[in-house]
Amino acid sequence: MLKFIWNSWWRNKERFILLMVGILIVSTGLSYLLGVTQANNGTVVNELQKRWDSSYHIVVRPEGSRSVTEDLNLLEPNYMSGLEGGITREQYETVQQIADVDVAAPIAMIGSTYSSSFTQTHAFDKAGLYRLKMNTLIDTGIEKINDFQDLKAYFWVGWMPNGDSTHIGIGPTALYEEFPLSYGSDVMLAGIDPVAEAKLVGLDDAVQATEFSRYFNEEDLPEPYDEDITTIPILMSSKDYVDASINYTIEEVDVDTTDQEAFIKTYLDQGKDEYLDSLKGTEVASYDFTAQQMHDNITKHILEGTPQPQDPRVTVDYTWLAEKASPLVYEGVTSPFPKRWPYSYQIKPFLAEGQVAYGQESMYRKSNKYAEDLNDAPKVKYNYIGLFDPSKLKLSKDPLTELPMETYFPASADWVMNSKDEPVNPPTTVKPTNNPYSFLTKPPSMLTTLDAAFAIAGDKAISAIRVNVKGVDVLNEESEAKLQAVAKEIEDQTGLITDVTLGSSPQYAVTYLPGLKGESALGWIQQPWIKLGSSITIFQEAKLGFSGVVASVILVAMLYVFSSNIIMLYARKKEFAILLSLGWRPSQLSKLLFLEATILGSMVALISWMILGTFLWTAAGSTSIARILLIGLAGLLIYWLGTLIPIRLVRRIKPYETMQSGEVSKGRRLLRSRSSVGMSLNQLVTYWPRTTLSILAIALPTSLFGFFLFVTFRLQGVLYTTWIGEFVALEVGTMHYVAMGVALLIAMLTTTEIMWQNVSERKPQLAVLKSLGWQNTSIRRLVLTEGALTGFFAGLLGVTVTIIIVTIMYQKFPTSELPFLFATIFIPVVTGVMRTRRQPEKSRKTVPSRARHDRDRSRRRYHQLVRLHVSRSQTGHG
Incomplete structure (x- = not known):
């Protein structure tokens, strides 16, 4: 079965590259973001602890001696x-x-x-x-x-x-x-x-x-x-x-x-x-x-x-x-x-x-x-x-x-x-x-x-x-x-x-x-x-903010793997149907998916251990060996959990689906296709399962970046109001912004990968459109519009998820932060458009006969698999 998995990856090099990109995304998110977050949190706590001192802890005064300034602490x-x-x-x-x-x-x-x-x-x-x-x-x-x-x-x-x-x-x-x-x-x-x-x-x-x-x-x-x-x-x-x-x-x-x-x-x-x-x-x-x-x-x-x-x-x-x-x-x-x-x-x-x-x-x-x-x-x-x-x-x-x-x-x-x-x-x-x-x-x-x-x-x-x-x-x-x-x-x-004065810090007025x-x-x-209360406020904000980042990274990784696996399942449905028609049992397909998940999860764990080990070596005390082991095993667990639903869905595939070409949908058209926008919307609605998963897979990393951005601005609002906060900000500033860059990169790479999967499976459809007389400029406009719409809906969902997380964690609606949160919508939109720009270039080389060629190619692959199965059976009886 291992050899079959390797051959499957090797025959579909583009799909294999997508898997490797996904591994890098998850391992980087688990290791670097969590490592930086833990290091920053440790730096904040250590710096605050060093300065957890004052000439007196509490000042007691007569009733009525407060001034108007104390309403703001x-x-x-x-x-x-x-x-x-x-x-x-x-x-x-x-x-x-x-x-x-x-x-x-x-x-x-x-x-x-x-x-x-x-x-x-x-x-x-x-x-x-x-x-x-x-x-x-x-x-x-x-x-x-x-x-x-x-x-x-x-x-x-x-x-x-x-x-x-x-x-x-x-x-x-x-x-x-x-x-x-x-x-x-x-x-x-x-x-x-x-x-x-x-x-x-x-x-x-x-x-x-x-x-x-x-x-x-x-x-x-x-x-x-x-x-x-x-x-x-x-x-x-x-x-x-x-x-x-x-x-x-x-x-x-x-x-x-x-x-x-x-x-x-x-x-x-x-x-x-x-x-x-x-x-x-x-x-x-x-x-x-x-x-x-x-x-x-x-x-x-x-x-x-x-x-x-x-x-x-x-x-x-x-x-x-x-x-x-x-x-x-x-x-x-x-x-x-x-x-x-x-x-x-x-x-x-x-x-x-x-x-x-x-x-x-x-x-x-x-x-x-x-x-x-x-x-x-x-x-x-x-x-x-x-x-x-x-x-x-x-x-x-x-x-x-x-x-x-x-x-x-x-x-x-x-x-x-x-x-x-x-x-x-x-x-x-x-x-x-x-x-x-x-x-x-x-x-x-x-x-x-x-x-x-x-x-x-x-x-x-x-x-x-x-x-x-x-x-x-x-x-x-x-x-x-x-x-x-x-x-x-x-x-x-x-x-x-x-008034509690221990943990207070000067602030200019x-x-x-x-x-x-x-x-x-x-x-x-x-x-x-x-x-008043500057240190404990920074301590609580840092703890809450960094804990939220950790939880968001793990959640994004789990849902990203799940979405990617579902989309990959749609792409491999014909392959699994062929295997069932050749006598494979559904339980064998489940074992195949579980083994693939184990291999990919193990690779994520190894990469995570390497990156976190670097953190442990360069920043002693920023994390522990036990935490490194747990984060690596979490990568393996994420891939296992992400493949549970695909394992159940693969059992529903029937052998006759090998005769289908592409995805079949019974959905009705939402709009009359008089423009590229209408046709793009119809395409997204018609294949709503794939669209939903694509939007979800793109939205979650976008929400992670939005939440990271919120934590950054909120911490700055807390840190840069007092002298001790400014000092702590200088101590954690560089690593924190590098981590923000990584979060942004994850959002962009995830969007790129999902768009890549979507357009890779649409080559036959684009060939049919060209055979019907579509010009290259029309195809370009269609693909770019679909990429922009998918990115927009994903960005909108990502902002909504960010607002929900912030409201739950901080018990407040982020009214003042809404402008920069909604600005994160441009990340999946721009990334989606940039990624799909290459597809129209490829479509120029696509000839109308490509649709029939792909169908003939599927038939040839089917016959190759049959011959391979028969030869193995004869070898076994002999």
């Missing part, structure tokens, strides 16, 4: 600096006691306080009236702000006021006295739980340990200093983050002050400071320093254990907490470039309430004062206990998974477009300011204890709790389920809101900064916002 990078409070100690302790909580670290943004120091003094060696001018220039990256532009103060050196002259507004200064040139700024004071913070970020290890610098201990408690003043322990940051330069210019005013009474009278009569401002002056000294130098002076005294330098003109040794934390309010706006920045917002400015604050009539944050009268605000005295370096904290520094840590670092931002929507090239880094109501504020420079926070801000001092969960080290569904379960338990027991009152707009700021 976007967490603003500035969110923590604007949280005033709202969480009690009892709620914090409840979170700590939840079983799977490993660390619960609270942060209390207490408010904005004032810190000042000086590094430079000036001694006046000549009596007279002096003008002190101060200029503070803050570089925000967008603009340079004159925080104190030409702020003037006047000092009368060598003059001692008496009587009413003590209230004229000019400060007396003694000769040779060290006059301090001080600088102060607003800093945020934050409260922490020292034990929890040490466990979360290693704050205790970031302290610059000296004899006078240490971490918090149990004895660091808030203590009453005076009637309404509280002494609190302070751990100071070594960084200031504000790019500010300060200039002091001292001028000797050109005015005669010898006659003190006459000068004072002129001064009072002519408008006081307006009079002094109109006088010329001669510069005698100028001093320049930076905000960081001033900050370093404070930290220097902390490390040395010496008292902070005190301006002798300041009579108090405490300060006030004037403002509470205030959030930014975002409003959705149209993005200037939606493809680059799909998310865009605008900051809502607020008018300054009451007295103009920080020299501005409007601000980017709403005024949130402790009290209208500064004297009613909380008063604190600092007890500096140590200094810490933020760069030594144990934080997740991977930019692909970095979370906002505004306790220690300012939010990052870039100025990318001006107010006219013109690009800023190159983009400029935006820097924080000293203004607590500005867009980008500096992080807390002073940390105190949670006890101090409650003593100052009341029972609901905690702004947020950062939580780490036990047993979520591996990226999988179990870890995600545990995170969600812990988050829900926190919400149920405390009434607070939670732009924010428009409108002009404040009396100022022009600043333009667009780009910031890495936090896309």
